[in-house]
Amino acid sequence: MRADIAVVGGGPAGCFVGEALAKRGFEVVIVEEHGEVGNPACCAGVVGTGGLRELNIKPRKWVLGKLRRAVFYPPSNRPVEITRGKVEAFVIDRAAFDRELARKAVKAGATMLLRTRCVGLKLGRRPVVKLKGARGTEVETRLVIGADGPASIVARDVGLLKTARYFKCAQLETFAEVRADTAELYFGSSFAPGFFAWLTQAGDLCRVGLGTSQGDALDKLLSFIKTCPTASTKIQSSKIFNLGAGLIPEPLTRKIYADHVMLVGDAAGHVKPLTGGGIYTGLSCAQLAAEVAAEALEGEPTAKKLRAYEQAVMKKFGREFELGIRARKVFERMSDKDLNLIFELLKRKDVQMLVLKNFDFDHHNKLFRVLLRKAPELLRSLGVKRVLKYSRHLFNP
Ligand SMILES: Cc1cc2nc3c(=O)[nH]c(=O)nc-3n(C[C@H](O)[C@H](O)[C@H](O)COP(=O)(O)OP(=O)(O)OC[C@H]3O[C@@H](n4cnc5c(N)ncnc54)[C@H](O)[C@@H]3O)c2cc1C
Structure with missing residues (x-):
């Protein structure tokens, strides 16, 4: 079988990038190892309303719930509630959501091969995706897009996963x-x-x-x-x-392109570092991948040309990933006692106002920047020794 683009993985990122490229007139084959898109799913399915709007995905029957508030339970078990009173996020039926994206990709002209697993790649100017399962034995293509989740076989075969966390x-x-x-x-x-x-x-x-x-x-x-x-x-x-x-x-712990190869979604590590949410971030970066791929496929999609994808991702999410990773490093090192103190801070009216004013469900960098500026003052209640310990991770990535 031949195609311009072989997308490995029929999850949300694979279907989204597949649809965008099929709409641009490319022959797209999406390879999915399961017999049904969206199953099995292991996901809380919480997606920001603003992110979906930005991606032009209209809420449909797959919306199972609407979230207006979060209640944090620190180790002390003294809860802190936080809300702006409006719907911030949907809880979605992942299987139905993924299937809608798959239908759109197929409607745009992509071919979906279900119950077909990618078992390896033969790299070169015309890479070959080796298959096992119901449909065909291989796809010869011009560009392989790995959308096959966090442990991506595409990324592993190309050697892009070496430092992944x-x-x-x-x-x-x-x-x-x-x-x-x-x-x-x-x-x-x-x-x-x-x-x-x-x-x-x-x-x-x-x-x-x-x-x-x-x-x-x-x-x-x-x-x-x-x-x-x-x-x-x-x-x-x-x-x-x-x-x-x-x-x-974890984002920024793997390379996301090589000659004739790109990674999208979890395969690329495109998730929010603090919460691990990857639906919005993965789809948003998949859009950027489609734009760069379409241009690169006018000639040879070499690593030199595909580098524009990483640059586009870093322009949109780089600061957010970096600040999020720093915040995560501090969080991972916090003792339960310090976590309790941080959540006590969140009970303060001025701190709540600061958070509510600057919080965006899908883009955490505005809040990170404000909190970083205030960090020395906010962390003071933890004591000088701890401020020094945590500041090291906050200010020296
Ligand atoms: C417990 C948990 C809770 C989460 N909760 C949230 C949340 O609330 N909100 C949020 O935004 N994100 C959440 N996430 C993250 C979110 O699930 C992922 O970011 C998202 O699924 C990534 O989409 P994807 O298309 O990149 O990968 P996936 O959804 O993993 O899809 C990859 C697809 O590739 C297929 N595949 C894999 N290998 C092969 C192969 N060799 N050949 C063929 N097909 C293959 C798989 O079958 C799968 O269909 C959560 C993750 C976990 C683990």
């Missing part, structure tokens, strides 16, 4: 007493070191998940729902559905 996550669905318009976030080194746990209602069911920088995420999740003093009283742990695990990549 991940967080481990697990999630289940169950019944729980959580307000439909509220995301609950739980912090504590005993159950989610370096990350956090979440509870969010998605229709009748509640998604309960957790990320961690250490240990087994599934074990930690099962322990969290039994032992977290607040969450355990809300969750019906005897009724568990859709238990799954996944990885969240």
Whole structure:
């Protein structure tokens, strides 16, 4: 089989870039290892309303919930609520969302090969994507786009994953007493070191998940729902559905292009560093990838030409990724005691006002910049020794 572009992975980023390039008149083949787009899905499905608007994706039946507030539970278990009173994000049915993007790609002219797994690449001027499964044995192409998730085989085969870093996550669905318009976030080194746990209602069911920088995420999740003093009283742990695990990549820890190869979505590490949210960021960067690919395919899509993709991503998200990674480094090093002090700060009216005024669900850099300016004053309540320790990570990346 031949095509101008072979996209490996029929997740949101693959379908989005596939649609954009098929609309520009290129022959696009999307290869998806599962028999159905969107299944299995392990995702909380929280997407900012502003991000979807920016991507021109209209909310449809896949919206299962609307989030207006967040409640943070620090290790002290003294919750802090934060809200602007308006809908900030949707909770979506990932399978239905992914399928809509897949339908749009196919409608634009892309060919979708389901139950077909990419098992490797033969690199060269006409790269070959080696396949195993229901449809065909290989696709000869001009450009391979790896949209195959955080552990991307495309990235591995090309040698782009060498310095990649991940967080481990697990999630289940169950019944729980959580307000439909509220995301609950739980912090504590005993159950989610370096990350956090979440509870969010998605229709009748509640998604309960957790990320961690250490240990087994599934074990930690099962322990969290039994032992977290607040969450355990809300969750019906005897009724568990859709238990799954996944990885969240850290941005800027891998290269995203090579001769005749680009990476998009999680394969490229395009997620928000603090929350791990990758739907908006992945799709937004996939749009940039499509623009650069279309231009590069007027001739040979060499690494020299595809470098414009990385430049476009850095122009739009570079500062955000860098500041987010710095904030994450500080967060990962914080003891439970310091986390408690930080969340106590968030109870202060002036700090809440500052956060609410500068928070944007999909772009965290405005808030980061304001908080960085205020950091010495805000961190003072932690004591001089800690200010020095954390400032090192904040100001010297
Ligand atoms: C527990 C958890 C919760 C999350 N919650 C949120 C959230 O609330 N909001 C948010 O924005 N983000 C969230 N994310 C991140 C989000 O899920 C990802 O950023 C998003 O799915 C990335 O889309 P993608 O298309 O790049 O990759 P994926 O969605 O991973 O899609 C990759 C596709 O490639 C296919 N594939 C893989 N290998 C091959 C192969 N060799 N051959 C053929 N096909 C292949 C897979 O089957 C899959 O369909 C969460 C992640 C996790 C793990």
